[in-house]
Amino acid sequence: MNPFTFNTSKSIQFGVGALGRIGELVKDQIGSKVMLVTDPGMMTTGIVDQALDTLKASGVSVELFNYVAADPPEEIVLQATAQARDAGVEGVIGLGGGSALDVAKLVALLAPGQEALKDVYGVGNAKGPRLPLILVPTTAGTGSEVTPISIVTTGANEKMGVVSPVILPDIALLDPQLTYGLPPNITAATGIDAMVHAIEAYASASPNNNPVSRMLATQALTLMGRSILKAVHEGTDTEARSDMLLGSMLAGQAFANSPVAAVHALAYPLGGHFHIPHGLSNALVLPHVLRFNVVTSPQPYAELAPYVFPDLARFEGQERAAAFCDSLAELSGACGLQPNLKAMDIPEDILPKLASDAMNQTRLLVNNPRPVTEADALTIYRAAY
Structure with a gap:
């Protein structure tokens, strides 16, 4: 058998209603101030409000970034990163489809200010450290909650990837209820x-x-x-x-x-x-x-x-x-x-x-x-x- 390496998220939590635990998870494992990264479409579903209410009930202050677009361009990543730094957040939550999760990964990586986006494209170039990270998928497709990959649109139409085990999240929180409303x-x-x-x-x-x-x-x-x-x-x-x-x-x-x-x-x-x-x-x-x-x-x-x-x-x-x-x-x-x-x-x-x-x-x-x-x-x- 050939040698191989297998990496995945540190903790996977799966179950109907799992989103209801996000407040206690953040309070126990991150702190009292986080950025929640999502997209405009998610804001209309009630899921973001549910997460915000749960976090607030646990005493967690949330900096909301809800401008993620499909095939997220570099400027979205940089805008979210700047907002996270200015707010002094202690960790990041990604909530939504693959694009929101990919942006959340890079915000967690870049917010500490040790690395620049232009330097981390490719395989193994992202070294960290990063902020604590929780990813909550609302689609059953990308698997981004357990991958060390983030895809960004560069220029007009080309995509580039950041690939590093550093951006695997600390917790992948999977709640099937969040996918019920998908068309x-x-x-x-x-x-x-x-x-x-x-x-x-x-x-x-x-x-x-x-x-x-x-x-x-x-x-x-x-x-x-x-x-x-x-x-x-x-x-x-x-x-x-x-x-x-x-x-x-x-x-x-x-x-x-x-x-x-x-x-x-x-x-x-x-x-x-x-x-x-x-x-x-x-x-x-x-x-x-x-x-x-x-x-x-x-x-x-x-x-x-x-x-x-x-x-x-x-x-x-x-x-x-x-x-x-x-x-x-x-x-x-x-x-x-x-x-x-x-x-x-x-x-x-x-x-x-x-x-x-x-x-x-x-x-x-x-x-x-x-x-x-x-x-x-x-x-x-x-x-x-």
């Missing part, structure tokens, strides 16, 4: 996103692909495969929502240590240029990247197929891997997601630019089971069109 389209896109995390982690060519990540990936796919359609179409089903939130977290733990690959590399330019939600971007290219991969590397996909679609166990080898790709495409459709890039009103003449931009995602492409050239990327985009 079907967001439930679907974030759910497919989480499944992509598990699939790519399992098949990753990273030298740190490891038995722990693979085990977590299969468990994540078992939970999500049996529940995603019910979560999409029956959004208040507690068991389905619990399966999706736990599955998303397990997939996050998996890919945090066995990194994702070409699906994400090709999804990022779609988000950068057209502001397509990250989960939907992944769903649009997923079956086409996998069809490309199974030509030379069918085994991991053949192994995974029955965890998501038990009936595929009747096939073997390459046939099972191919059926897995087809079934994933059908699942996206059954969830109500758009079937192709054309349906997203993406002009066909931009596909070469998308392929060129995808080549910048070297951190991800190196993990793909089959090498991807720019010509390959263009072929995949055309297949997805």
